[in-house]
Amino acid sequence: xxxxxxxxxxxxxxxxxxxxxxxxxxxxxxxxxxxxxxxxxxxxxxxxxxxxxxxxxxxxxxxxxxxxxxxxxxxxxxxxxxxxxxxxxxxxxxxxxxxxxxxxxxxxxxxxxxxxxxxxxxxxxxxxxxxxxxxxxxxxxxxxxxxxxxxxxxxxxxxxxxxxxxxxxxxxxxxxxxxxxxxxxxxxxxxxxxxxxxxxxxxxxxxxxxxxxxxxxxxxxxxxxxxxxxxxxxxxxxxxxxxxxxxxxxxxxxxxxxxxxxxxxxxxxxxxxxxxxxxxxxxxxxxxxxxxxxxxxxxxxxxxxxxxxxxxxxxxx
Numbered sequence: 001x002x003x004x005x006x007x008x009x010x011x012x013x014x015x016x017x018x019x020x021x022x023x024x025x026x027x028x029x030x031x032x033x034x035x036x037x038x039x040x041x042x043x044x045x046x047x048x049x050x051x052x053x054x055x056x057x058x059x060x061x062x063x064x065x066x067x068x069x070x071x072x073x074x075x076x077x078x079x080x081x082x083x084x085x086x087x088x089x090x091x092x093x094x095x096x097x098x099x100x101x102x103x104x105x106x107x108x109x110x111x112x113x114x115x116x117x118x119x120x121x122x123x124x125x126x127x128x129x130x131x132x133x134x135x136x137x138x139x140x141x142x143x144x145x146x147x148x149x150x151x152x153x154x155x156x157x158x159x160x161x162x163x164x165x166x167x168x169x170x171x172x173x174x175x176x177x178x179x180x181x182x183x184x185x186x187x188x189x190x191x192x193x194x195x196x197x198x199x200x201x202x203x204x205x206x207x208x209x210x211x212x213x214x215x216x217x218x219x220x221x222x223x224x225x226x227x228x229x230x231x232x233x234x235x236x237x238x239x240x241x242x243x244x245x246x247x248x249x250x251x252x253x254x255x256x257x258x259x260x261x262x263x264x265x266x267x268x269x270x271x272x273x274x275x276x277x278x279x280x281x282x283x284x285x286x287x288x289x290x291x292x293x294x295x296x297x298x299x300x301x302x303x304x305x306x307x308x309x310x311x312x313x314x315x316x317x
Contacts, residue, residue: 003222004221008224010271011271014052014065015259019254023230023234029059034080035108040083046083053089068093070108085130094139099172113143138162141167179201186215198219249309249313256306276289
């Protein structure tokens, strides 16, 4: 039974991976995607997105971090996959699930679910390029507009040599609207012999239990649910209660200090607001605080607000 941290573009960066894996419960992380077009990318592109490559391919807590690639050209994906493992990634993941319009327009992500043969060619090329001891995994949705090719795509990915398959149990057209169709994952498991990881709409330990029951998969991937409730993986793995709000505030302060130092504040305002958009789904206090925070632009102002909120919480306890 494994719990994997999902790649989430623009929010689950290496700093978030450090924090969430330190809390515990995760067995593996997948990076935000490295976009591959028509060249072998320099090492710095990989290490910027995945600094864990410089420390044995793991977070400081010891959780392995696998580089994800996104693209459509089999040979360039293969060359970059080989570079990723050379640099220390414990395997490579291939993105066939991203629903973003800009990505799909350039024939990356979920749009490839319309082209079963191309899925096969990509995975086959990458599998041939990457030494056998490293897993080559793939993430897919149920389809682009519908589920007519779901089983064919899964069979093609497995036949091409994918080590395992993560299935976000919605189509691209479904986006992130509930529900996730976990029973479809059970159908996929009937036609492939590789491990299948279930993903989508897991917000609470009870959701994880129902997902495992309906999908038949013991392995699950958490995305938005892990941001909304930072110790969700630990709760699913070992039980216990959700983190109290003051502990979440302390995490927010630590993340803020890391993020501002790491990126010199360039992306901090957007990223902290994006995290709040998930936290407020689980914590009423986050919604109240976000009403003030969303008006702020400068890092020092945001930090001061978080600090005052934390001091107020400590004074009440």
